[in-house]
Amino acid sequence: MQLVCPAGxxxxxKAAVRQGADAVYTGFRDDTNARHFAGxxxxxxxxxxxLELIRREGRQLYIAVNTYALPDGWxxxxxxxxxxxxxxxxxxxxxxxxxxxxxSRRHPALRLHLSVQGSATNAAALTFYHxxxxxxxxxxxxxxxxxxxxxxAAGSPxxxxxxxxxxxxxxxxxxxxxxxxxxxxxxxxxGVCSPASAVRWTQEPEALSSRLNEVLIDRYVEGEAAGYxxxxxxxxxxNGKRFHALEEPTSLNTLALIPELDAVGVVxxxxxxxxxxxxxxxxxxxxxxxxxxxxxxxxxxxxxxxxWNQALASVSEGSQTTLGAYHRAWQ
Amino acid sequence: xxxxxxxxxxxxxxEAIIDFYADMATQPLDVIYLGETxxxxxxxxxxxxxxxxxxxxxxxxxxxxxxSGLALIEAASELSSLRRLCDNGDLLVEANDMAxxxxxxxxxLPFVGGPxxxxxxxxxxxxLMNAGMxxxxxxxxxxxxxxxxxxxxxxxxxxxxxxxxxxxxxYLPLAYSARCFTARAENRPKDDxxxxxxxxxxxxxxxxxxxxxxxxxxxxxxxxxxxxxxxAEYPKMRTMGVDAxxxxxxxxxxxxxxxxxxxxxxxxQPPVLVDGxxxxxxxxxGMLRVEEVGLx
Numbered sequence: 001m002q003l004v005c006p007a008g009x010x011x012x013x014k015a016a017v018r019q020g021a022d023a024v025y026t027g028f029r030d031d032t033n034a035r036h037f038a039g040x041x042x043x044x045x046x047x048x049x050x051l052e053l054i055r056r057e058g059r060q061l062y063i064a065v066n067t068y069a070l071p072d073g074w075x076x077x078x079x080x081x082x083x084x085x086x087x088x089x090x091x092x093x094x095x096x097x098x099x100x101x102x103x104s105r106r107h108p109a110l111r112l113h114l115s116v117q118g119s120a121t122n123a124a125a126l127t128f129y130h131x132x133x134x135x136x137x138x139x140x141x142x143x144x145x146x147x148x149x150x151x152x153a154a155g156s157p158x159x160x161x162x163x164x165x166x167x168x169x170x171x172x173x174x175x176x177x178x179x180x181x182x183x184x185x186x187x188x189x190x191g192v193c194s195p196a197s198a199v200r201w202t203q204e205p206e207a208l209s210s211r212l213n214e215v216l217i218d219r220y221v222e223g224e225a226a227g228y229x230x231x232x233x234x235x236x237x238x239n240g241k242r243f244h245a246l247e248e249p250t251s252l253n254t255l256a257l258i259p260e261l262d263a264v265g266v267v268x269x270x271x272x273x274x275x276x277x278x279x280x281x282x283x284x285x286x287x288x289x290x291x292x293x294x295x296x297x298x299x300x301x302x303x304x305x306x307x308w309n310q311a312l313a314s315v316s317e318g319s320q321t322t323l324g325a326y327h328r329a330w331q
Numbered sequence: 332x333x334x335x336x337x338x339x340x341x342x343x344x345x346e347a348i349i350d351f352y353a354d355m356a357t358q359p360l361d362v363i364y365l366g367e368t369x370x371x372x373x374x375x376x377x378x379x380x381x382x383x384x385x386x387x388x389x390x391x392x393x394x395x396x397x398x399s400g401l402a403l404i405e406a407a408s409e410l411s412s413l414r415r416l417c418d419n420g421d422l423l424v425e426a427n428d429m430a431x432x433x434x435x436x437x438x439x440l441p442f443v444g445g446p447x448x449x450x451x452x453x454x455x456x457x458x459l460m461n462a463g464m465x466x467x468x469x470x471x472x473x474x475x476x477x478x479x480x481x482x483x484x485x486x487x488x489x490x491x492x493x494x495x496x497x498x499x500x501x502y503l504p505l506a507y508s509a510r511c512f513t514a515r516a517e518n519r520p521k522d523d524x525x526x527x528x529x530x531x532x533x534x535x536x537x538x539x540x541x542x543x544x545x546x547x548x549x550x551x552x553x554x555x556x557x558x559x560x561x562x563a564e565y566p567k568m569r570t571m572g573v574d575a576x577x578x579x580x581x582x583x584x585x586x587x588x589x590x591x592x593x594x595x596x597x598x599x600q601p602p603v604l605v606d607g608x609x610x611x612x613x614x615x616x617g618m619l620r621v622e623e624v625g626l627x
Binding site for chain 2: 235
């Protein structure tokens with residue numbers, strides 16, 4: 001299985017390559033990609049330099065143009081596709097049928113991967129994108145159980161990539177408007193979820209409060225670990241009870257599932273976190289490289305080393321990890 | 332402009348569903364959508380029951396009747412059930428997942444594109460028209476400005492557009508997950524949910540720790556706490572060429588809601604202020620009622 005790592009910056013890209021990523025994915029510095037944060041992403045010059053390193057080391061570079069094109073901003077998406085093709089990247093990761101149509105017609109040699117934002121969770125949806133736009137791989141949303149991943153992979157016309165580690169989206173990606181409902185900015189259109197500009201922390205007498213566009217997401221008493229105020233990971237009141245009504249602030253960690261993912265035919269595992277630091281990328285890529293190599297050497301004897309999980313826990317949200325939807329209790 | 336009734340998004344009993352549509356058959360509606368779009372575990376009506384009800388309804392009233400497919404297709408059983416829905420033979424289908432688009436386009440059948448398909452620009456809409464889409468309900472987060480830009484883009488590119496149906500009233504469907512939040516709130520595993528959502532005919536309110544209503548939990552779907560209401564925007568929507576307005580069923584007073592829209596459609600001045608949220612339409616956070624905060 002291929003290890004696909006995130007790079008929100010040139011130092012992160014270098015770290016991923018250094019630690020053995022088979023492929024690195026990144027995006028341009030605008031709303032054409034779904035990790036559109038201030039200070040993140042690449043200028044064309046930085047990307048050129050990153051690509052030279054990738055080529056020298058024999059790895060692959062994928063570019064995400066995976067937001068949905070705004071009608072009055074169409075030239076930006078068109079230009080992003082053209083730039084990726086001109087750079088000679090190994091794949092373009094996209095979700096918008098308009099963008100996919102443009103890319104497949106204008107640049108027939110450009111390899112296309114369906115982004116997780118495409119929200120395709122079944123073989124029939126993947127067939128649609130394959131037949132019409134010739135996608136050659138698809139990234140599945142983080143909402144399927146292992147048995148469902150197996151079914152999708154078995155019926156899919158293209159190989160499957162899944163999320164292996166990182167922040168956990170519990171909603172089907174591409175089908176979540178929680179962020180725009182509260183802040184006006186959406187992952188699909190602006191490439192941001194719970195944008196930092198809408199976040200406010202307040203130390204109140206009894207607790208530390210986190211707010212998103214003035215909506216209270218959570219309160220933390222002294223000593224409690226405070227998470228980023230993402231809407232789906234706050235503590236709310238439901239039927240008079242206060243709890244993480246949607247999801248605890250945990251990270252997805254599927255090290256233990258490597259043999260199963262391989263067995264169901266997954267061709268690539270993806271690390272989430274283009275918004276994270278180069279140190280995060282370094283740490284996660286290193287552990288996952290070791291784990292995948294260990295599995296490749298002796299598949300029958302594969303076991304997760306305690307040191308791997310410790311290293312990953314140190315870069316996880318709330319220092320907690322979960323199998324997410326792969327876990328049966330979710331289904 | 333047409334008035335349409337969207338599919339019931341909540342889990343109601345069989346009797347409640349039958350009674351509801353008996354009432355709706357007497358209303359001034361142009362299109363009625365029905366079928367299960369949220370959770371395949373909901374079995375008050377089987378697929379055959381839904382198709383039977385749709386055909387009965389078509390006989391009982393003048394409205395066009397459309398059957399709606401599931402929005403999030405995960406299991407093989409859900410996919411085969413969707414295939415059967417698409418193969419129904421005579422009823423128009425609302426596709427809420429690309430799987431339905433694929434099945435319908437393979438069969439060269441026209442369809443309605445539901446609000447959970449991600450279409451935000453004229454090129455993407457043209458792709459789906461090419462696959463057979465004749466009417467389109469944009470994602471609920473689309474603003475008036477976005478839709479006007481999309482219409483302009485279509486004119487500039489000489490692309491034709493399908494009929495445009497705007498989600499104009501009801502709880503906004505905001506997100507879909509593998510996890511059932513109603514079961515989670517009741518401390519039940521999803522695979523032994525006991526159909527607990529039938530106890531909540533309008534979902535469960537989710538409030539912040541300060542008591543501000545934020546969302547509505549409806550099984551695997553998360554909805555807005557506020558009821559979206561675009562009645563005051565009727566004249567603008569007519570001017571820009573919106574073809575249909577979707578009213579999303581609630582458990583009570585649907586007749587009254589339909590009557591208000593019908594009165595405006597027949598020429599009565601729309602109210603300046605309405606209850607409910609309309610931020611999305613104005614390019615603002617969807618939860619806002621823009622008149623209230625002076626953004627209009």
